[in-house]
Amino acid sequence: MHRSAFSHSIICFIFCIICSSSADVDTCSGLVPMKNRYDKISITDFGGVGDGRTLNTKAFREAIFRIQHLKRIGGTLLYIPPGEYLTESFNLTSHMTLYLARGAVIKATQDTANWPLISPLPSYGRGRELPGGRYISFIHGDNLNDVIITGENGTIDGQGNVWWNMWRQRTLQFTRPSLVEFMNSKHILISNVIFKNSPFWNIHPVYCSNVVIQYVTILAPRDSPNTDGVDPDSSSHVCIEDSYISTGDDMVAVKSGWDEYGIAYGRASSEITIRRVSGSSPFAGIAIGSETSGGVQNILAEHINLYDMGIGVHLKTNIGRGGYIKNINISNVYIDKARTGIKIAGDVGDHPDENFNPNALPVVKNVNIRVVWGDNVLQPGLIRGLSGSPFTGICLSNINLNSGTKPRKTAPWLCSDVKGAAVGVSPWPCAELASSHQTGQCSTPFA
Incomplete structure (x- = not known):
């Protein structure tokens, strides 16, 4: 990270702590309150390995399948311990918390050839960059309710450099994936996580309601193309607060x-x-x-x-x-x-x-x-x-x-x-x- 960006990030982080401790500061916390999930599982329970090399797609998908189908009362927290967890894209489910411990990194694979495609958004009629479909976001959710992404300032890393180079070289076949996208969803809370190096837009709530994004840091190089920080899109009752964003768009x-x-x-x-x-x-x-x-x-x-x-x-x-x-x-x-x-x-x-x-x-x-x-x-x-x-x-x-x-x-x-x-x-x-x-x-x- 550039020194000036790091300095401003630290200042913002301290400022946010001060703000959050003051009863006189307006916040949107009541819009989507933080929930304590009593059912807790770890990605390591499903074979997750945080060595930065092992592909953990199967572990993430099996853990979320378990949350989706067992349907514990109050939902389930999926704990990501310290380490680097390389994975392909995966879908979240309702009534879950994705919790990243300090030092935890969820890292996107750079295998673009096998990245799944989805339909274009109906309000766009095609991919934003190219006609046709678009690559699914790294972390994705559709028709969900009551989802939290939080933790102790762990990191979600899109490893976007390979996508940026395809854009620069004009070899893209479809629109690049966002880092995190929620569609047709409600009661979404994103807090205390670092998002970095998104292939395209970072956080994209589209056709959503009741979304809170707070105490996040979003980073991408200044020359990274179209790496918007947060893009509320055809959505209502959205709050973005107490955050630091330094990106290429x-x-x-x-x-x-x-x-x-x-x-x-x-x-x-x-x-x-x-x-x-x-x-x-x-x-x-x-x-x-x-x-x-x-x-x-x-x-x-x-x-x-x-x-x-x-x-x-x-x-x-x-x-x-x-x-x-x-x-x-x-x-x-x-x-x-x-x-x-x-x-x-x-x-x-x-x-x-x-x-x-x-x-x-x-x-x-x-x-x-x-x-x-x-x-x-x-x-x-x-x-x-x-x-x-x-x-x-x-x-x-x-x-x-x-x-x-x-x-x-x-x-x-x-x-x-x-x-x-x-x-x-x-x-x-x-x-x-x-x-x-x-x-x-x-x-x-x-x-």
Whole structure:
């Protein structure tokens, strides 16, 4: 791990401990409470060997088969003791806890030739990278209830380098696997685990509800392609908090389907909270999109610390997406070094095929971004709406985005097809945002 990333990770870890011990700090623990499973088994009971060489696929699958079919009251905890457990992909089951002890590593095999394929997500219509199916995630769950992945900061290692090289060399046949994916599931808790070197997206809850991700560390090299940290996708009541993320793509990206497929599937992402998250990325810290065809609404992001970023906050959509992005509240963001501070754009992202509807214009409205401080931010902001669907109700307040500590000319804001207001923004944004003399909030009514 890069020294600066390690330092920020330690700072975040200490910060999270302090936060968790304070009764005054908001948390989402009540959304999916931690459960004590009285039935406990170990992967070693099923022949698991943590030598980093032995293939443990059979042990994982037999252990989970036992949990699924014996159905102990209150569920079962599967204990992974210290060691490196090499395995192929495996599926979780309902009413179980996957518990990684300190020093435990679940490591993905790099045998890509035998990696299982599954159908594309219906809201995407094809694999995200290539037509057709997609490789199943390393740890997978579908139609599950009451699942916990936790422990003593053990590690789930996707060994993604072989997949990244296939992407770079354009030899992929299907879309790469995520590290952890839950589909059509509810009451999922992920905490106190390190996720590293995912082949593709790290944690992907899709068509899920009641999901809590807290006290996790997510790591991937800065040049690793599409290694998003957490991607809530067509999911509701999701909380991501007290975590450190340093990857090669967006740290957190809220999604809801891709063009005509996402419009037809019609499942929004909503009621999502992101708080006390820190990290670094060549792309965005907090992102919404670009796949938003099912709609994204009621998002709260607060107390976010970002450094060495491409973009601090990025809302992104495109012609053909349809859907909407609305009721977004982002506050208390600190950015140390970024190419762009705030970007809201309607010309971002590609299309699954040529069948998208060019008349399916997204709606972006009621976006409130306040209390943002940035240093060494080259371009403070850009808001680029669509001529046929201007972005409305954009409120910026108490924002200071400077190009550096030394006096020099700061690049101007760039805006088009946007309506809203600004108060206490430095450098002053574009004329399309009406000035407000109120303190701390915008006075322009949202359209």
